[in-house]
Amino acid sequence: MDYFLELFLGGLTRGSIYALIALGYTMVYGIIELINFAHGEIYMIGAFTALIVISVLTLMGMNAVAILVIAGVVAVIYSSAYGYTVEKIAYKPLRNAPRLSALISAIGMSLFLQNYVLLAQTSDFLPFPNLVPDFEFMEPYAHIIGSTEVVILITTAIVMVLLTILIKFTNIGKAMRAASQDKTMSMLVGINVNRVISVTFVVGSATAAIGGVLIASHIGMINFYIGFIAGIKAFVAAVLGGIGSIPGAVLGSFVLGWTESFATGYVSSDYEDVFAFLFLVLILIFRPAGILGRSEKNKI
Amino acid sequence: MVSVWFMFLTFPIMVIRVNPVEHVVEWRWLNMVLVGIGSFFLSFVWNYSIRRKEIGAKKSETGEGTNAIPLSQRLLKKKEVYKPALVIFGIFALTYPFIFSLYQTNIMISALIYVMLGLGLNIVVGLAGLLDLGYVAFYAVGAYSYALLNYHYGLNFWMALPIGGVLGAMFGILLGFPVLRLRGDYLAIVTLGFGEIIRIILENWNEFSFGPSGIAHIPRPPLFGIELSVQGSTIFVYYIMIGLCLFTIFVVNRLQNSRIGRAWIALREDEIACQAMGIDKAKTKLTAFALGATWASMGGVVFAAKTTFVNPASFTIWESIIILCVVVLGGMGSIVGVIAGALVLILMPEYLRAFSEYRMLAFGVLLVVMMIFRPGGIIPNVRRVYTFGTGSQNDES
Numbered sequence: 001m002d003y004f005l006e007l008f009l010g011g012l013t014r015g016s017i018y019a020l021i022a023l024g025y026t027m028v029y030g031i032i033e034l035i036n037f038a039h040g041e042i043y044m045i046g047a048f049t050a051l052i053v054i055s056v057l058t059l060m061g062m063n064a065v066a067i068l069v070i071a072g073v074v075a076v077i078y079s080s081a082y083g084y085t086v087e088k089i090a091y092k093p094l095r096n097a098p099r100l101s102a103l104i105s106a107i108g109m110s111l112f113l114q115n116y117v118l119l120a121q122t123s124d125f126l127p128f129p130n131l132v133p134d135f136e137f138m139e140p141y142a143h144i145i146g147s148t149e150v151v152i153l154i155t156t157a158i159v160m161v162l163l164t165i166l167i168k169f170t171n172i173g174k175a176m177r178a179a180s181q182d183k184t185m186s187m188l189v190g191i192n193v194n195r196v197i198s199v200t201f202v203v204g205s206a207t208a209a210i211g212g213v214l215i216a217s218h219i220g221m222i223n224f225y226i227g228f229i230a231g232i233k234a235f236v237a238a239v240l241g242g243i244g245s246i247p248g249a250v251l252g253s254f255v256l257g258w259t260e261s262f263a264t265g266y267v268s269s270d271y272e273d274v275f276a277f278l279f280l281v282l283i284l285i286f287r288p289a290g291i292l293g294r295s296e297k298n299k300i
Numbered sequence: 301m302v303s304v305w306f307m308f309l310t311f312p313i314m315v316i317r318v319n320p321v322e323h324v325v326e327w328r329w330l331n332m333v334l335v336g337i338g339s340f341f342l343s344f345v346w347n348y349s350i351r352r353k354e355i356g357a358k359k360s361e362t363g364e365g366t367n368a369i370p371l372s373q374r375l376l377k378k379k380e381v382y383k384p385a386l387v388i389f390g391i392f393a394l395t396y397p398f399i400f401s402l403y404q405t406n407i408m409i410s411a412l413i414y415v416m417l418g419l420g421l422n423i424v425v426g427l428a429g430l431l432d433l434g435y436v437a438f439y440a441v442g443a444y445s446y447a448l449l450n451y452h453y454g455l456n457f458w459m460a461l462p463i464g465g466v467l468g469a470m471f472g473i474l475l476g477f478p479v480l481r482l483r484g485d486y487l488a489i490v491t492l493g494f495g496e497i498i499r500i501i502l503e504n505w506n507e508f509s510f511g512p513s514g515i516a517h518i519p520r521p522p523l524f525g526i527e528l529s530v531q532g533s534t535i536f537v538y539y540i541m542i543g544l545c546l547f548t549i550f551v552v553n554r555l556q557n558s559r560i561g562r563a564w565i566a567l568r569e570d571e572i573a574c575q576a577m578g579i580d581k582a583k584t585k586l587t588a589f590a591l592g593a594t595w596a597s598m599g600g601v602v603f604a605a606k607t608t609f610v611n612p613a614s615f616t617i618w619e620s621i622i623i624l625c626v627v628v629l630g631g632m633g634s635i636v637g638v639i640a641g642a643l644v645l646i647l648m649p650e651y652l653r654a655f656s657e658y659r660m661l662a663f664g665v666l667l668v669v670m671m672i673f674r675p676g677g678i679i680p681n682v683r684r685v686y687t688f689g690t691g692s693q694n695d696e697s
Contacts, residue, residue, distance in 0.1 A: 035489070093350060093672045100431055101671045103488060104628055107433075108667025111621060115661035228617075235489055274500050277493030284486060285478050 007265040015257025016156035020211030021234035022249040024204025030180040030244040037106035040231015041113035046079040046209030047216040075209045083205025117224040128216040236280045411646040412541040418626040418638040420595025426633035428588035429568030431488040434495025438593040440615035442600020447515040457521035468597020469590040476589035502612040514611025
């Protein structure tokens, strides 16, 4: 039973990380119908920035919690800046081009960012310090769930709530929803669609950065390649839940997290990634719109 | 303004390098200056190109655009330029291994393998418009089928080549079935996943594929039972590759203008209209996958024979992306373009060894820039057009 619970909570943690990344995918897809391949890279850059800030501040001798907060904030700022710039360079000129072009451009951007970090930093795995203190009250449950995982779960929950508020109750959220329904129409009623798209990229990148910092301190290692696989998994999660739908992305991430956790726990850990992809293929065959997605009607 | 933004942007990654093990921080202010100056000039180039592109777009909208065929195409059209060029190119290709060293010949062989892979992927991406990011999986299928068939049953190269091709086609159909209904972006992800699945299986299924250590001592192709020296067999592989490339070019060229080729192009342009015209969407897509996979697989067989060693590390996702770069750079759908693209992309890094670290970085930039400024590639494909007026007059005369 304990083993089951451990796997269950492990899956939940994994799922919440995927959710943080998948949100960016699904938001961007909802508005411009483009897979932002560079999204995983943004998340990786977030983790790297956090690592750099942490190392510098540790040398200056600050205490752990302050460092964690500052590193998180800096990572979010930088990731958002990168997200914004990537959109301006690689996607905006292709707004009206065929989808294949935008997709290839996105792959190019992802390749570029990966190698940029590889060249400017290092190709080795860097240890990422775990800054979350061990909570006293967690002692009795330590064999099932660690305090880092608790922090991850709580942070994810807070981010979800904030995001829901942003989208449901603010003006920009309303504009986002409008733009995702009909871009031309929302331009006609006076929404600056370009700005909305930029904001979407910034928000998506910010959540990805939070995910990056959290997972880096959970796993304890980063290198330039982490973004790619995590990005693809998060995309799988977004598709599972129905791409374009925000609750769907969260649900899909949890489903994917549990699938991987149980599959590696009970079957074999060698084929972890295979399960994720097989799951994706099955979902796309039997329910292409995803768990919560609306089925799309094609008009001629 | 732009350069300040980029200096800010690249500050943590470019300037500071940390070593968390020894707790040393390295400050590299020089990089920051370089980024600032570089982005300052690049932003001018960028703005200028964007403006030119917009002007071009406006012109073609209002119908002012000149319908001039690009210079490269005009050269290709003219018989008197085209024929001697082909002859010179042919003589050069035939004598290549005797003029240059073994090392050069080896590089050329890998470039030719990429020509073949590029032409194969060109069918899938360029003609049928299906973005396949798991193309390398079929390459792996070919390489492993030769390696394993040889290991277990002692089949030689010439028997493995068609078997590898058939196996590749089968895998292509196998992948094709579940993804038939998917559109562009889903397709990209599923094929990417498929490529990774194949690689992970090859890496982990030790009894079948000998895991990460791979299979060594794969024999080189025999020439009528004569044992060749290393040098002789390299030259022989080179000629095999030339032959296979010519065969590929011939087949792809014929396919492009056949019924099925036109069906692919129609499918790429508009699926719904295409179905309304009575084209079987499923069959057309499956043939594209199967044919594309066949070439990749045959390329894989040659690869295994050339290196005499295969392991899963040769078949990562990045190989797929390099092949995609070849197709995109050369021009999607254009045969000459793809050949040129493969030669440029594969030969350049070999001769510019000093910059080899920056190869993938440059590929990334290349994909973005090509898509924005020249989506047609360096030598864009020109569709066969029927010209009235001049065309009919020529027929009468």
